[in-house]
Each structure stands twice: as structure tokens, then as C-alpha cells.
Amino acid sequence: MPIKAILTDIEGTTSAVSFVFDVLFPYAARHLPDFVLNHADEPLVREQLQAVRVESGEADADLVRVIEILLGWIVEDRKATPLKALQGMIWAEGYQAGQLKGHVYPDAVEALKRWKEEGYGLYVYSSGSIQAQQLIFGCSEAGDLTPLFSGYFDTSSGPKREADSYRRIAESIGLAADEILFLSDIVQELDAAQQAGMQTCGLARDGGDLPGHAVVASFAVIDLAGF
Structure with a gap:
């Protein structure tokens, strides 16, 4: 799919x-x-x-x-x-107050902008609150990135290492789980998303392995057509 x-x-x-x-x-x-x-x-x-x-x-x-x-x-x-x-x-x-600026990797900024232009829906799932997520992207070093995203999910959707959380998110997004690609640097989160039927890609920016999942060191080399 x-x-x-x-x-x-x-x-x-x-x-x-x-x-x-x-x-x-x-x-x-x-x-x-x-x-x-x-x-x-x-x-x-x-x-x-x-x-x-x-x-x-x-x-x-x-x-x-x-x-x-x-x-x-x-x-x-x-x-x-x-x-x-x-x-x-x-x-x-x-x-x-201008005392904080959200950090977002330049390769992530570039890829997210490109995917948005190509018509993909973009969503965030983090253990930080939805407000905290919106602040990191809204007050980022790269400017306001919130227009890129169609929705945000936090622990109110469930723990990130449980498959049911990803099933709930897929239902909320309104897509089949296998039409969604989940990106994370934590193998247990990737495992849970995979168990829920999502496709997965691990980020290992400093090298290393995330067994059972495709792994990249940068957003720049993620090929969506390969999933």
C-alpha cells in the first residue's frame, strides 16, 4: 500500500x-x-x-x-x-519571551516541506504534550513550521510503546495503518507501530541499528517510494 x-x-x-x-x-x-x-x-x-x-x-x-x-x-x-x-x-x-527556540534538524525541515508539497499528510506523535510539540515547531530556529502538520498526538493517545496507541492514531487520521509511515529513533516504538500495521523507518543519526526496521541517518535519504 x-x-x-x-x-x-x-x-x-x-x-x-x-x-x-x-x-x-x-x-x-x-x-x-x-x-x-x-x-x-x-x-x-x-x-x-x-x-x-x-x-x-x-x-x-x-x-x-x-x-x-x-x-x-x-x-x-x-x-x-x-x-x-x-x-x-x-x-x-x-x-x-524569546528565551527558547525550537531545534529541528535542517534535513528534517527540508524533507517535511518537500513531503507537504508532494501531498503527504504530516503528523507528530511525541511523549511531550501537544502544546510542547507545537511550540518546538512553531518557534523553531527555521521559523514557524506548524503549517506543515495536519495533526499532533501525545500520551493521551496511549503509551508510545503499545500497539493500540498507533491503532488509535491511524483511526484518528482516517487512513489504513499500512498507509502511514512512522519515524522514530526508539526500536520499541517502531516495533509497536509495526505491530499495529504501520510501515516504519528508524532514525539512527549517530549510526547503529534498529533491528527489524529500515534505518537511515538522515531524513534526506528517506525514499517514500521504497515503502
């Missing part, structure tokens, strides 16, 4: 892992305590803080304790939906 859409991961795929770990995460950790204390009464923030209490099993945690839990989750790189949502809000302030 010919490819009609591309679903791409961000971290390690379109963007450097170092940008997330060396820039975004430390920025969120530095600003999280003040952000929570200053915005705790706002409905969207309050909702996420309550979700932290539920997920942590600490229903009576006060704000100071919730902040401690969140900072611990950042250290663990825990894929917790309320943490991702709050990080996205903090990063939004940073992008809007």
Missing part, C-alpha cells in the same frame, strides 16, 4: 535529544516552582496539579509537595501526562 501520511517522533528524530535534555528540561525545572505557585489557581493549571495528586497517590499533597513530586518526575524523565502539560505551559512562556 503506498504511503499517504508520515507520523514522526520528535526527540532524536526531527530534533536533537540534547535540546530536550540540555535546554528544555532544565528550563522547566528552573521555572516550575514559581510557575506552579503563581498560577495554581488558574483552571488549566489546577486541573493538572490535581492529576499529579491522583497519579502519585498523594491526594492531600500541598503545593510544595506537588512541586517536589513534579521535580522528581523530571529527574526520572517520567512520561506523566500532567507533568508534560505543565512543562508545555512553562515552555510557552519561554518561547513567547
Whole structure:
């Protein structure tokens, strides 16, 4: 079945892992305590803080304790939906203030633009919140790339290493799974997408192997006609 859409991961795929770990995460950790204390009464923030209490099993945690839990989750790189949502809000302030610029590899920018022009649907699936995804591409070093994408998916669609998540995404996109090519640098994610029926291509920018999948070192050499 010919490819009609591309679903791409961000971290390690379109963007450097170092940008997330060396820039975004430390920025969120530095600003999280003040952000929570200053915005705790706002409905969207309050909702996420309550979700932290539920997920942590600490229903009576006060704000100071919730902040401690969140900072611990950042250290663990825990894929917790309320943490991702709050990080996205903090990063939004940073992008809007010009303190952050999203990193996207030039080869990814060029390929995504070309695929869009050729009529392929482009979608993002990342463990970062949809807001965080839109910020990386919307405030990128290459300018606003959000017009390239038709949709975004995060952990609200399910864990990235479970096949059902990709089945839900294919259904949401409105295509058969085998008409979608999933790009990632993580073999367990590629395995899950493959189990759901999607076609897959691994990004190994520093070399290496992703067993069971086609592997490239750059978007520039991905040949969609070969899938």
C-alpha cells in the first residue's frame, strides 16, 4: 500500500535529544516552582496539579509537595501526562519571551516541506504534550513550521510503546495503518507501530541499528517510494 501520511517522533528524530535534555528540561525545572505557585489557581493549571495528586497517590499533597513530586518526575524523565502539560505551559512562556527556540534538524525541515508539497499528510506523535510539540515547531530556529502538520498526538493517545496507541492514531487520521509511515529513533516504538500495521523507518543519526526496521541517518535519504 503506498504511503499517504508520515507520523514522526520528535526527540532524536526531527530534533536533537540534547535540546530536550540540555535546554528544555532544565528550563522547566528552573521555572516550575514559581510557575506552579503563581498560577495554581488558574483552571488549566489546577486541573493538572490535581492529576499529579491522583497519579502519585498523594491526594492531600500541598503545593510544595506537588512541586517536589513534579521535580522528581523530571529527574526520572517520567512520561506523566500532567507533568508534560505543565512543562508545555512553562515552555510557552519561554518561547513567547524569546528565551527558547525550537531545534529541528535542517534535513528534517527540508524533507517535511518537500513531503507537504508532494501531498503527504504530516503528523507528530511525541511523549511531550501537544502544546510542547507545537511550540518546538512553531518557534523553531527555521521559523514557524506548524503549517506543515495536519495533526499532533501525545500520551493521551496511549503509551508510545503499545500497539493500540498507533491503532488509535491511524483511526484518528482516517487512513489504513499500512498507509502511514512512522519515524522514530526508539526500536520499541517502531516495533509497536509495526505491530499495529504501520510501515516504519528508524532514525539512527549517530549510526547503529534498529533491528527489524529500515534505518537511515538522515531524513534526506528517506525514499517514500521504497515503502
